[in-house]
Amino acid sequence: MTHLPVLQVVVPLLAAPLCALVKSGRLAWILAVSSSWCAFLIACKIFHEVQQSGVISYNLGGWSAPVGIEYRIDALGAFVLIIVTLVGAVVTPYALMSVEEEIDESKRALFYAAFLLCLSGLLGIIVTGDVFNVFVFLEISSLSAYALIALGKDRRALTAAYQYLIMGSVGATFIVIGIGLLYVMTGSLNMADLAVLLPDLPSNRTVPVAFAFLTVGVCLKLALFPLHMWLPNAYAYAPSAVTSFIASTATKVAIYILLRFFFTVFGANYSFLEMQIGTYLLPLSLVAIFSMSLVAVFQTNIKRMLAYSSLAQIGYIILGISFFSNAGLTAGILHLFNHAVIKGSLFMALGCVMYRLKSVEIDDMRGLGKRMPLTMGAFVIGGFSLIGVPFTAGFISKWYLIQAALEQGLWPVAVLILTASLMAVVYIWKVVEAVYFSDGSGLQNSEYSEAPMGLLVPTWILAFLCLYFGIDATLTTLGASSAAAHLMGIGS
Numbered sequence: 001m002t003h004l005p006v007l008q009v010v011v012p013l014l015a016a017p018l019c020a021l022v023k024s025g026r027l028a029w030i031l032a033v034s035s036s037w038c039a040f041l042i043a044c045k046i047f048h049e050v051q052q053s054g055v056i057s058y059n060l061g062g063w064s065a066p067v068g069i070e071y072r073i074d075a076l077g078a079f080v081l082i083i084v085t086l087v088g089a090v091v092t093p094y095a096l097m098s099v100e101e102e103i104d105e106s107k108r109a110l111f112y113a114a115f116l117l118c119l120s121g122l123l124g125i126i127v128t129g130d131v132f133n134v135f136v137f138l139e140i141s142s143l144s145a146y147a148l149i150a151l152g153k154d155r156r157a158l159t160a161a162y163q164y165l166i167m168g169s170v171g172a173t174f175i176v177i178g179i180g181l182l183y184v185m186t187g188s189l190n191m192a193d194l195a196v197l198l199p200d201l202p203s204n205r206t207v208p209v210a211f212a213f214l215t216v217g218v219c220l221k222l223a224l225f226p227l228h229m230w231l232p233n234a235y236a237y238a239p240s241a242v243t244s245f246i247a248s249t250a251t252k253v254a255i256y257i258l259l260r261f262f263f264t265v266f267g268a269n270y271s272f273l274e275m276q277i278g279t280y281l282l283p284l285s286l287v288a289i290f291s292m293s294l295v296a297v298f299q300t301n302i303k304r305m306l307a308y309s310s311l312a313q314i315g316y317i318i319l320g321i322s323f324f325s326n327a328g329l330t331a332g333i334l335h336l337f338n339h340a341v342i343k344g345s346l347f348m349a350l351g352c353v354m355y356r357l358k359s360v361e362i363d364d365m366r367g368l369g370k371r372m373p374l375t376m377g378a379f380v381i382g383g384f385s386l387i388g389v390p391f392t393a394g395f396i397s398k399w400y401l402i403q404a405a406l407e408q409g410l411w412p413v414a415v416l417i418l419t420a421s422l423m424a425v426v427y428i429w430k431v432v433e434a435v436y437f438s439d440g441s442g443l444q445n446s447e448y449s450e451a452p453m454g455l456l457v458p459t460w461i462l463a464f465l466c467l468y469f470g471i472d473a474t475l476t477t478l479g480a481s482s483a484a485a486h487l488m489g490i491g492s
Helices: 004-022 025-053 075-102 105-127 131-150 156-186 191-200 206-222 231-237 240-265 268-274 277-297 302-322 326-357 373-387 393-407 411-437 453-471 474-491
Strands: 056-059 070-073
Touching: 004 025, 004 056, 004 070, 004 105, 025 056, 025 075, 025 105, 025 474, 070 075, 070 105, 070 191, 075 105, 075 240, 075 326, 075 453, 075 474, 105 131, 105 240, 131 156, 131 240, 156 191, 156 206, 156 231, 191 240, 206 240, 231 240, 231 302, 240 268, 240 302, 240 326, 240 474, 268 277, 277 302, 277 411, 302 326, 302 393, 302 411, 326 373, 326 393, 326 453, 326 474, 373 393, 373 411, 373 453, 393 411, 393 453, 393 474
Parallel strands: none
Antiparallel strands: 056 070
């Protein structure tokens, strides 16, 4: 039990080279499924321990912080661990048939190796209490993500991966410069230690500059408008399993990093009262919500449409954070979880379509609702949740977000949130109209039947969670509210 924080990272990290060594795609898949489910069970145990006993601290090698490296998991970290490992545990079983269809046989073992490296990197970011370790794990996850995207059969996947590489490298450079400046000023890399040391520093320009570098670098990684250009192509041309995983986890962990820097390292008062970061995040998030939703309306490729939708949903999360209130932070963290589940189900449903149709263009999917009723049923549930229809997960987080806006007296923002949800109705309805209310005369091939159960079951697990957490949101709201309260307490 004592070593759970380090096992959270080590299990997938050790399984990754084993996947590369076995060379068999099927055997590598078994290793990936086993390690991802093991990671999920560890995350569940950690979440329970944090809820019961508070913050977990683990010193690597017995060297106590700030001399040694500390793994530190609080309420926020435990909640985000659940998100990442849950998606990983669902996507890995799904990946077997999807990968066999979309990736060459010679590369499948390497795919699972890169997948587990990406997973371990994301988990490492969450559990570490060392800012330089954050950078190291971020690069592990990013480099493996570039490789995963490039494995797509579409030649445009290489261009998308290269674009992501360039933008990601710029973001990483900004982050490491910011970390370097903090180290020069304090002589420490431990987050808790930095939180104590930074307020006592004499007034100078170095700390604001470090804050700016870290903020811009992380915002580039999380694809906040206008630093989002890498994301649409990366999501559109990556293999289906990769898109499902990265869309549900990578940007969410980047938002976690942002929260960690704002509330833990620099402190909430410095970030929001002295640096006034909320005044910048609020308009940027609103622009992201509307502009990206508008662009999504005009897309004909559904993966690209959902990619732009993801940029809008990132705007919703950042909007909640910008309020600088317990209610706003709760809403943002809650949507962090709900959006991961929603986008996972939507992209996995599109993977089912890709498996049969070899296309996700709207025109090619006309009449598909009759041929693939279970697949499109899962897509519709995910789409309704994305809109925020009552009794879906998306409704809960948007309800909390509207409440947070009204609590701040920002009723125009609440109106704008409702208006933006109507834009989601437009682009989701385009798909629904095509698959259910259009002539399917183009789908004459008898192969255009329902997707195999190996793809449907994982897809419907996430689709079911979209409904479940819309009806009984006790677990998610508990996790989000305790994380928000803990963060606001740190800043007080």
